[in-house]
Amino acid sequence: MRRQVARDLGDTVPAGSSNPPSPSLKERRETEGTVRKTLLWATAVLGLALLLGACAPNATQDTLQPKGPYAQTLKDLFVPVFWVATAVFILVEGIIVWIAIRYRHRKGRDRLPAQTHGNTSREIGWTIAPALVLAGVMIPTIATIWDLARKPPDDALNVTVKGQQWWWDFEYMDEDMRTSYGDGKPIRTADVLVIPEDRVVYLSLVGGGGDVGGDPAAGDYMVIHSFWVPELAGKQDVMPGRTNHILLQADRPGVYTGQCAEFCGLQHGRMKFRVVALTQQDWEAWVENQKRPGATPSDALARRGMDLFLGQLSGGRGSCIECHTVGGTDAASKAAPELTHFADPTHECFAGCNWDTEDREALKAWLRNPDAVKLGAKMPNYHLTDEEIDALVAYLTSLR
Numbered sequence: 117m118r119r120q121v122a123r124d125l126g127d128t129v130p131a132g133s134s135n136p137p138s139p140s141l142k143e144r145r146e147t148e149g150t151v152r153k154t155l156l157w158a159t160a161v162l163g164l165a166l167l168l169g170a171c172a173p174n175a176t177q178d179t180l181q182p183k184g185p186y187a188q189t190l191k192d193l194f195v196p197v198f199w200v201a202t203a204v205f206i207l208v209e210g211i212i213v214w215i216a217i218r219y220r221h222r223k224g225r226d227r228l229p230a231q232t233h234g235n236t237s238r239e240i241g242w243t244i245a246p247a248l249v250l251a252g253v254m255i256p257t258i259a260t261i262w263d264l265a266r267k268p269p270d271d272a273l274n275v276t277v278k279g280q281q282w283w284w285d286f287e288y289m290d291e292d293m294r295t296s297y298g299d300g301k302p303i304r305t306a307d308v309l310v311i312p313e314d315r316v317v318y319l320s321l322v323g324g325g326g327d328v329g330g331d332p333a334a335g336d337y338m339v340i341h342s343f344w345v346p347e348l349a350g351k352q353d354v355m356p357g358r359t360n361h362i363l364l365q366a367d368r369p370g371v372y373t374g375q376c377a378e379f380c381g382l383q384h385g386r387m388k389f390r391v392v393a394l395t396q397q398d399w400e401a402w403v404e405n406q407k408r409p410g411a412t413p414s415d416a417l418a419r420r421g422m423d424l425f426l427g428q429l430s431g432g433r434g435s436c437i438e439c440h441t442v443g444g445t446d447a448a449s450k451a452a453p454e455l456t457h458f459a460d461p462t463h464e465c466f467a468g469c470n471w472d473t474e475d476r477e478a479l480k481a482w483l484r485n486p487d488a489v490k491l492g493a494k495m496p497n498y499h500l501t502d503e504e505i506d507a508l509v510a511y512l513t514s515l516r
């Protein structure tokens with residue numbers, strides 16, 4: 117570098133040349149100093165931004181504030197491992213920094229410091245020490261893995277979870293969770309998993325299967341999702357072609373937010389969901405209501421919406437029942453979210469839990485052009501008229 121600078125300084129600028137003269141050594145040093153300072157500031161600002169980015173006034177997805185025994189088990193492992201890792205970091209980095217300063221090159225020091233290569237006792241020491249640390253971390257880690265993988269108790273609530281593009285499909289598989297109409301299919305919800313408080317929930321996670329028109333190939337088999345409710349449990353992958361399991365439990369009634377934690381395509385970030393834990397009494401009432409078929413509205417507008425929903429839209433635009441289910445009607449396809457109790461007060465959100473079910477304007481926007489609010493969603497744009505949209509909203513919000 118220095119040689120380059122010297123050569124530049126030695127260069128003479130030919131007379132009449134339009135090239136500016138080469139900067140002097142002093143100017144170069146100043147430029148280098150400015151660049152270094154700018155980089156330092158940029159790094160500091162970036163670091164601070166990242167740090168502040170971790171702040172949230174109401175963090176609902178905090179793994180460090182577990183709300184159930186499985187999440188607590190994970191925290192009980194995380195905290196000691198974190199402190200062990202912190203101690204190792206401080207020790208190792210501390211020694212590196214100390215050595216770098218203590219033995220740095222200085223004017224007048226032209227010999228290498230004493231070399232420790234080949235010091236057998238030291239080398240054995242710093243091989244065994246990390247091995248012991250790792251063994252110390254491994255024992256509780258493996259114990260926790262076994263603990264979390266244990267069989268669920270007999271009275272666990274069994275739910276099959278399907279990762280769809282991009283929403284979550286929940287089917288309640290227990291005998292006492294069958295609907296009272298038709299052939300008694302399992303209760304099914306979308307975007308919101310409803311559970312009783314203080315009871316183990318055993319989830320079977322399967323890769324998507326939006327078998328549109330009975331054709332599995334038209335579905336979403338080849339995408340991997342990850343099911344994650346940070347306050348209640350760890351993450352579990354949702355794989356095409358296999359079934360994974362995870363246990364969760366909420367100690368208290370409440371709403372726990374979850375989301376897909378594996379990049380799965382365009383709307384991965386909007387593949388959210390909620391777990392709603394109810395008191396035993398509320399749970400029983402919810403189950404009773406879920407067993408009923410979808411309501412038949414008496415209101416004229418909602419009736420018109422029901423006719424639209426169950427029939428073919430004029431002009432060959434298609435029909436809602438190609439993909440959706442409303443229990444007790446002809447709508448029975450499982451390719452898209454279950455709508456039987458769409459507006460039940462426990463089901464606060466729709467379309468990957470991004471909008472409140474109460475929000476009529478959001479619902480209208482969704483029906484008008486799903487792609488405009490959630491690009492890439494499989495819900496087609498049927499070019500509904502305002503009148504049709506009003507009627508459908510009236511019908512959907514009557515499904516309580």
Ligand code: CUA
Nearest residue numbers: 341376380384
């Ligand atoms: Cu599903 Cu990310």
